Amino acid sequence: MEGREFLALATSPLVAVAADTATVPAILAKCGVPDAVQFLRPFGLRHCANVVAQDVHGSSISLDPCFVRFADIHALDAVAPSALLSTLATEVVSKYASLSHQLPALRTAQEVEKFRQSVNIETLTPWFQFYIHLLSKYMGMSEHETFNHPVACLVVVSTSDPDPVSTAKALLNDSNLPPSLKRPFVDPYIQRLYLLIHDAEEVPHVDPNAILASMKRAFPTHLLVVNSAPPTPDQRPVVPDIWSPSIAETAVLLRKISSTTPLASSVPPPPQMNDQGFPVISPGTAHPDTGANLGSGSSLNQQQSVVRGQRMSISDFSGVETFIRDFLLKHVFDRMTFMMREWERDVASARRGISGRLYKVGLKYFSGSRTAAAPPTPFTDQATDHVIFPFLSPELIMRRLGDYAFMLRDFKYALSIYESVKKDFSTSEKFAKFFAGVQEMIAITSLMLTDSPKTNIDTLADTVIQNYSDAKCPLYSARAAMWITEMIKEHHNYRDAANMLIRFSGEESDLRGAFFMEQAAICYLRTTPPMPRSYTFHLMLASNRFSKCGLRNHAQRNYLTTLEAYSGLNWTLIEDHINFALGRQLFHQGNVQNAMDHFVKLLRKSRQSAAGQRAYLAEFLYIYQQLAAGTDSQALDSPIQSIPLPTIQDSDVTVYSRRSSTGDVAGTLPGTPAGQTGGLSAAGLLSQQHGGSASGDDDGAWELLEQQLLEFVAQSGSSAPAGSGAAGSTRRKQPLPGNVTLVQTSPDASTSTAVGEPVTVSFQWQNPLQVPIPTNNVFLECTFGDQPETHTELQILPNGDVPSRIARPEFELEVLHDVSLDSGEKRQVNLKIYPMQEGEITVIGVRYLLCGVIPSFRRFQKRGRRLNDTPAQRQDPNGVYAPDVSLKISVTPPMPVLDVVFHSFPESMLLGQVVQVALELNNKGTRGLKNLFVKPSHPTAFCFGDGTSIELPSYAPILTKSEATLHETMVVANTLEDDSAVALQLPLPDDATTASLTPNSKESLARGVLPPSQTTLVPVWLRADKPGRHSFKLLFMYQSENQGSYRTLRCNLSLQVYPSLRINTFTRTSLTTLNEFILGIEMENLHPSLALTFRQITSISPSWQIEPLVADEKPQACHLAPQQTQYHYFRIRRWADRPPLVVHQSPEMLTTTAIERLLLQEDPVPLTPPNIELCIRSLGTPRNLSTSKSFPLDSLMHSQRYSARMAHLRQQYPGLSQSQLHQLFTLIWTDDLDLAFFWESPTSQQRGHLALSGINLCLYSPLPVSAWLGHLDAKTLIGRALFSATVRERKALIQSFVKSRGSAGGAKDSSPVRVIVKTEPQVTLDESGNASVSVFVTLGNTSWMHIAEYAFEAVSPRRAAASSPHLTTLGNDPAADQAPNFAWVGQTQFYGTLDPEGQTQIELHACFCAAGLFDVNRWRLSVTLSFSPEALRAAAASSPQSSKSAALTAATAAGSGSPTASSSEKRTSLTYIQVPTMAQQVLVVADEPKLASSLATPQQ
């Protein structure tokens, strides 16, 4: 019910009922109704249809719906005192507080629309309906308005009364008016009507009509017959029960009154006034009727089972209805109309215009009957200090006129009356209440008339509220606000209604504020479009007000709605506010557990200020203490587990084993300070397989090292003879320990440790708050094996100290006493577990004491790797994760623990310097250590020796020789083999130490096992390979003597390398000799202060050797002062004693066929090149030559060569993997040359060498891949080869092989045929002016696998200039054109074939006819290369696919600009055209030989 209907009810005419208490209640009690008022009231609330009244002008007004209110004449304002009403309202409203009435959380307009369709919004807040009805109904009489003044009085007597007439008279007579009617502002002369109730059962012998007749003689009386229905056994009423709701409502109210005030019966009756308006003090007894009312109210409690209307028959019921209707129409409305007309005539018109006044003047002068007495004036009630207008004062008459008009729905007239009376009340501030009342009615009446009145409702409302509050009538102000809002809502202006409610929520009453805010919120749901956010916001405001006025349940209900609406949106301050408020509400309600839940949510990182967080934390702690005080500690476990302080990232929780000594840091210091004797401790990090986590950046590098080392160990374990290829080599290989088997667990495996070795659990602990939080007594909670989870208690020692460890039989736990966190601080917490038994320890979480009060437990919830195996797993939006195992620690039997220390590890070195350092290995564990491997990150920098080599010098001198040259040979394996991982052989103890060892230890050492707590030394040679700062990583891996699993040790070393010598070399072919090169060396001492001596140069090559430039040159030491540069020249000559080449075993041919196999997708065959013999030639100062054959120099050289070779190959063939490179290429090619430059510092005795690897002295491309494979169609290759690779990768790979000719990658492309022209430098013209000279041309084929078919043509200078484009260089020489020329005589064209490494000589004759300088180096050589029969045979033998490939179409040459290909050959032939590049000049003189000799020197 709202809007018009509600107001029609609230402002319906009020009828005072005065009933005979002696007989009437007894009769009505049979119907189950306590008294006459209760009996009649529901009938007045029933809609009386088709009620028509007349307005003041005589026109009809339909009153539909039409209501009439009945009230006990003695209780017209029974509940009125506003304070009581307010408490009452609070009490009653609180009964609606159950959470089932929670309003919905709505976020979007769509949700609201949907909700609006499903629910009647009016019914959402029954408590508000109750409140508004309460205020409207039980407000009581007031002096400023007349809605609650009775318009008529009904006197009820019964026929049971022996003398109803006199009883009726006694009930209401002018001399004995009830106090409520005695008030000065109440009109006592109201219509009186009498009702006679007859119960035939009660008085069977009485004739009701006779009594009615006798009554009617005295007053207008109506007869009502009740209880005519016979009593039925089931007491089922035949009429509808219309009484129960109103009786129940009143009963509740009365019960509340009696319960709220201890003196229930002393509900203060309204102050009685005497005629002068003074209160009559009669405190002796309450009015009996009031007491009766209350009594009946309380007796209702016992009569809950009473059936209402049980004895009423249908005719009784309709009789009452008819009576009410007649009563209304004939008595109430008629009388009201009559009164209105009278007042209109007497008072209202007088105030209206000239005519009214004239009329009044006329009355005054012409009607003598009326006294012209002055109208009554307002006076001030002394008791209440209220201004009171007596009921006859024109102002109040006007007001009553307006109210009557309003009741009869003549709103236009009512409005005009209100408007006119408004002026009277606006004159004085004392009339504020009256003024407010009129304004209120103006607003409401205007809204009744139209939905958009001219007057501004907001302004009116403001005035109303203002004036009511001035008059201190907050309830009326509330009522006015509600009535006006109801009317605005009636017009569907919900937004205005909301604004109105918000405006009137005011500060004075929290209850009203709360209700209004809530109603405003609901109005926002009804707007178009809906405003869900405003709804939520105002619900929150309402909650605040509810909580202020003590309606906690209502507050909580709305807070919950708000929290739900804001959840997940991340409005942190809002969430904090609501959680805090809810936590408090719940706490005050005694629901501490739930309060904690809300408070816990506050303890997080938010935008809250530090002060706010401090308050939250303090309140939280207080509540926790309350909770702790209330419950036993066991029950506390559950909520406290979820405290999010301090925060821990679960994924950051790591477990690793670390040396037990404290304060150790991963890695080592860069160098040992001078004077420190202990050497450099590589203690660093003792890492357990996969469990380790040192500094995060290096992790990848370490894991790679470990993986490579594992591969190495696995290979050497399975194919131990892999190194046997080098059996014959002189280079020393580290013997591998036999039977290496590693038990490798999967990467997901848990951390493992040995008994007695502590494991550290590390996690990052962060304080999200801006307030410091003290945290104490931190320890881990773990379980062992399958034991169930337990709650580990920290036993505080008797003296109050906290123990540093918690001991359990299986393990001990470290306890950190104080880990307090400052505001926002991050702290790494490391907690140790000391395993005591073999088995498995699972870390469950961490226990700590938060803020000194709360024992907390934080469970670690790590998850394993993300699973990606099935589509379901892949598509799961949250991902599917493997169970975590990283928090499980498997405890193994005791293990060896390796500790390594480098003694005298240098801080800095010069480039190339070699230093011997001692590596001390110490087994600190309790088991023997075996199978020790080491893998350095920089293999070229380390060379590990063994026990036998500890005395070896870095550079073994050859003291016996006095020559300046040293010639050695060495056979090495030609496979590319990465041997950076080294198996360290433990040195056998020498005699001195043996004595102190037990026999067991001796025996262990002999088996290669390092017994516990034994130390041994291993020599290590360190070579500074590159300048700069280096950080070396050494990964040691070892096993226990009786276990298969391995352990690793990571060791970090760092070294600064300063530059020493810089060496540039270049080679150039000799002009005069085949197979000879000139080597130029530019050598610069870069060291700023140290003089260096260049001591020795060594060449290592299968085909070449170094020689002095001048054969008999005396070698001498070259001293290089700081910053000095020197040049040296040497000759490189073919090694004369080179073993004959086997073409099909040559490295190049093997590689070529291997590439062919790869491209043709044939099964790879392991490359097994034969060992290769190297010529080592050293030149240097006598008696000081070092051999490169001996350890450790050979090892250093080898690793240097390997790394240089790999770097070169990786650069040239980036598409190939390392294993492919190992399968395709050899370590050394036939024409490779390595150079080593040895230097020493005479002052500091530092020695070192620089190495230059991989100089290829071959003239032509050493890998004839393109020629070899040229007959295969390029597309065929791409289509067939390498199905595993993508097309792009395949193309790139083939390009790198085939098109590498002439590319920058280093593969050369030129003809292998060398031409050397020799002639006489000078001739003299004979008498005839002619001269001739023989020119000898030597053609040499430097290739050992090609047959060169050549066509040599001596080109005459003129022709060459005119025709040959190849000779443009000559043709451009103007001097050659104009100068007198020479001519070739004799045969000028030669054809022939050159075998591999063969040579031939051609003689030409040049004839000169003038003197001058002539260039005779004029020829053109066309060379066609084809593979030698040996090469083809080798290919046929090695490639089973070659027959197939031969059948393929002969192809065009791959690569643009390549020499023309001949398709007749199976293998593509290469054709080169060569022309001279330099002049070979002959001086022709007439007769002055001296001059000629000086000019004839050929230019080099």
Next chain:
Amino acid sequence: MSRPNLYFVIVGTRDNPLYEAEFGPIARGEVAKKDDLRHMNQFVVHAALDAVDELVWGTQAMYLKVVDRFNEWFVSAFVTPGGVRFMLLHDTPNTDGIRNFFLECYELYIKVLMNPFTEINAPIVSGAFDQRVRAHARKWL
């Protein structure tokens, strides 16, 4: 001259705040009394989104000027084409300054969006963004 109290928030399409900043005495915590009511800033701004939702259909401008008021507070709004709303709570009217401020912030926001790793409706945690917004606030507000 005391600086006005301001609360700026970027609200994503799901009504979640993407970025929040307070300028003026509130931010520095000088007003102890107001400190207790900081959550009201969020409430008021959030409630004003209703008004924005309504107003946005009636204009083509992105800047909606003052859309709502609560007690002494004004709420100005700016709606990006993507439906992200910039809301500014202020206690002194300053239409042009706020317009400029919003436009500058819009540019900054676009830059954030252009980062390919930006997720829609994810909070903006960039320190540079914060710094620049504050600089613009100093300049315009």
